[in-house]
Amino acid sequence: MLTFLQRFPTGFEATYSQFDFSRRQAVLLAISGGSDSLALLLSFDAWRRIHAPHLSLFAVTVDHALRPEAADEAERVAQICAEHRIPHKTLRWEEAAKGSALSQRAREARYALLARAAEQAGTDLVLTGHTQDDQIETHLMRKARSATGYGLSGMAAATLYRRRLWIVRPLLTHSRQALRDYLCSMNQAWLDDPSNDDEAYERVRVRRAVAKMDAAARADICSAIAKAQAFRARLVDDTVSLIRTNASPVEPSGFRLVMTSEEACIHALRVLLAIAGGGSFLPDEGRVRILTHRAVNGERVTETLSRCVVQAKDGCVTMKRERRDLPQIALEQGSVLWDGRFEITTQVSELLWVAAGDDCMPKVVTGAGGAGDTALERVQIRPVASPFKDRLSGLDWPLANAVAQLLGADAPPALPYSGHDNGIVLT
Known part of the structure; x- marks a missing residue:
């Protein structure tokens, strides 16, 4: 087996050093066993052993329970991690068979499971293996929906999930082929997800088109993404100044x-x-x-x-x-989001109710239907910037x-x- 020094590919120094790991004791890494996430695992492990030896690395695989072979694939990933002495855990989604909008629910479940695992690992950061190919695909899919400058900027290298977990994508400037070449140089096989061959999915169709592009076509799209990101940065800066x-x-x-x-x-x-x-x-x-x-x-x-x-x-x-469609919700010990505008927290075990007052502000009472005594002194009310509460690029x-x-x-x-x-x- 190659040593971690031999596993560290040239050209990856800036890939990881741009992120701040100095104030973190651990990091989570999402791995499916595909070439992208496997290259992320091995190259980052090599980098952190040299540059951040204090940092604990935990690998996690999400089994969405959508394919019978998924459990075996997760076990194979666990074996690869064990070979490289990297702790690994499989997270299983138990709600797959319930409800519609499967892809959307699976994506949300994946991030919820990762957030829970990150909290258990004592970190606020998870690394994912999104590549330059994924960035190009995202740009082309949005362009097909007539998105303009702001929407064509693609994925950010870091996105905040539910105000507590940073989803970090270090490999957005690396092509999938370059990562596979890296794995081949180490004689490291990867797993192929058969769903990546199902052209019923838009991304699969776009992915196949991207795979056929020559270097010049890819460079043109990457240039367009960079221009869109520059436009977005200027617009954000101007908007901040105006606000x-x-x-x-x-x-x-x-x-x-x-x-x-x-x-x-x-x-x-x-x-x-x-x-x-x-x-x-x-x-x-x-x-x-x-x-x-x-x-x-x-x-x-x-x-x-x-x-x-x-x-x-x-x-x-x-x-x-x-004053329309204002909710009434129950509040027990913990926190709730009310009307998308306020996070309301209580430490008392008594059941409280949150409704709307005459001014469309939250009114907290001890009884349902607006009855009972007011209980504002028993809660903390914090305003929330709703467009950024679930995902913040x-x-x-x-x-x-x-x-x-x-x-x-x-x-x-x-x-x-x-x-x-x-x-x-x-x-």
């Missing part, structure tokens, strides 16, 4: 935005509307663009958008949650940080890059 100068809170939980004709103003308005309405997705760009045009031209407008009552007057737009981190300051919400965790500490680049 800091033109946006202000409106009691009890709305916003006021002084309008301009800049593209950043449209993006800022979309983000603030989503937050004020508790929505996970930004409102339709076309409608917001029209609203922006009318507001900048001094028109008076009153309409509903993104679960908000929106009023434009004197070149400003004010948005507040409309590292590309949007500055924007999420700016709106957290505007909301008085908790700032997102620092990006997992070397030299980054809550928005301050350390030198």
